[in-house]
Amino acid sequence: MHYQLNDQQIEHDEEGYIVDIAQWSEPLAEHIAQSENLAMTSEHWEVISILREYYQEYQIAPAIRVLTKQVAKRLGDGKGSNKYLYELFPYGPAKQACKIAGLPKPTGCV
Amino acid sequence: MSDATETADGLVTKRFLYVNRKAPHGTVYALEVLEMILVAAMYEQDVHVAFLDDGVFQLRKNQATEELEMKDFSKTYRALEDYGVEKIFLEKESMEERGLTPDDLVIPAATIDRKQMTELMDSMDVVLSA
Numbered sequence: 001m002h003y004q005l006n007d008q009q010i011e012h013d014e015e016g017y018i019v020d021i022a023q024w025s026e027p028l029a030e031h032i033a034q035s036e037n038l039a040m041t042s043e044h045w046e047v048i049s050i051l052r053e054y055y056q057e058y059q060i061a062p063a064i065r066v067l068t069k070q071v072a073k074r075l076g077d078g079k080g081s082n083k084y085l086y087e088l089f090p091y092g093p094a095k096q097a098c099k100i101a102g103l104p105k106p107t108g109c110v
Numbered sequence: 111m112s113d114a115t116e117t118a119d120g121l122v123t124k125r126f127l128y129v130n131r132k133a134p135h136g137t138v139y140a141l142e143v144l145e146m147i148l149v150a151a152m153y154e155q156d157v158h159v160a161f162l163d164d165g166v167f168q169l170r171k172n173q174a175t176e177e178l179e180m181k182d183f184s185k186t187y188r189a190l191e192d193y194g195v196e197k198i199f200l201e202k203e204s205m206e207e208r209g210l211t212p213d214d215l216v217i218p219a220a221t222i223d224r225k226q227m228t229e230l231m232d233s234m235d236v237v238l239s240a
Contacts, residue, residue, distance in 0.1 A: 058189040059181055063152050066192045107148045 005031050016099050021055075024102030032100045036091065043079075044088055044100075050074055051101040061106040064094040124235040126150055127158040130165035131239060135178050139240040140168045144186060146238070151193040158234065159190070160227065161219070162201035166208060169200075169215040187217050201227050 002009040003018070005028055011019045016032065018024060029048060033040045050070055054062050062070065064082070072080020079085075085093035094106045115123050128147050134140045150157050161169060168184065175182045190198070198219040205211070205221065212221065222230065231237050 057185065058192075059183055059185045060148070060189060062189070062192070063148070065152065066189070069192065107145050 003028065003031055003035070015105065017105055018102050021102050021104075028102065029100050036096065036099075038089070038096075038100075046075055046079075047071060047085065047088060047093070047097055048101045051097055051103060055101075055103050061094065061098045061103040063106050064092070067094055067097075121154065123154060123156055125156045125158065125233065127160060127231060127234040127237045129231075129237060129239040130159070130161045130168055131163040133164040134168040134170070134173065134184065135175065135180055140165070141183055143238070143240050144183060147190070147195060148193055151190075151195050157195045158197040158199065158230070159195065160199040160201070160230065162204045162227065166200060166204050166210055169217060169219070170210070171214055171216050184216050190217065199227070199230060
């Protein structure tokens with residue numbers, strides 16, 4: 001299973017999470033979002049970049065509760081809510097946003 | 111043995127202690143226990159973590175894992191605070207036997223001696239050792 005991005009094939013697992021995190025790129029993120037019928041806006045990118053930085057720093061994809069706190073800290077309390085994040089990523093902010101960010105599924109997510 | 115407490119919404123909270131005794135790499139124990147800790151924390155359990163024997167090496171700073179083709183999950187211990195896990199203990203004797211001091215470690219932790227460690231274990235509802 002793979003995403004076809006121009007002439008490049010990027011392997012993913014059965015749920016759509018990419019296998020090799022080093023293969024991530026912004027065009028790939030757009031491509032994954034599109035395949036989930038999601039149009040990326042600057043608000044989406046803000047969250048994606050927080051997720052990627054969190055992974056860089058701690059080597060894990062944060063659980064939703066932790067992500068919400070990080071977003072509140074970095075982007076203000078107005079955005080650090082479940083409601084705001086679910087509006088951006090209807091299939092679950094941690095699950096869907098992590099997929100677009102090229103991270104593994106958050107630990108403990110079922 | 112203390113009694114488990116039940117919160118208003120019916121979720122039972124127990125005192126959990128995760129005991130890490132093995133070196134970080136070479137087996138999957140350290141990483142698997144770390145994942146169990148994160149999951150328990152998400153279910154709002156009263157999580158305690160102890161490092162003893164070679165387990166103290168799990169917190170060693172500056173691990174070079176590239177050649178092992180392992181991810182450097184020592185960075186993940188620094189995320190425990192975000193998950194509300196702050197009850198972290200080191201066994202004094204294990205640290206001394208290996209020439210380690212708290213400055214060698216990626217996160218701060220309470221150093222307790224072997225006798226206190228035994229008491230800590232006795233006060234838990236669940237002890238998981240790996």
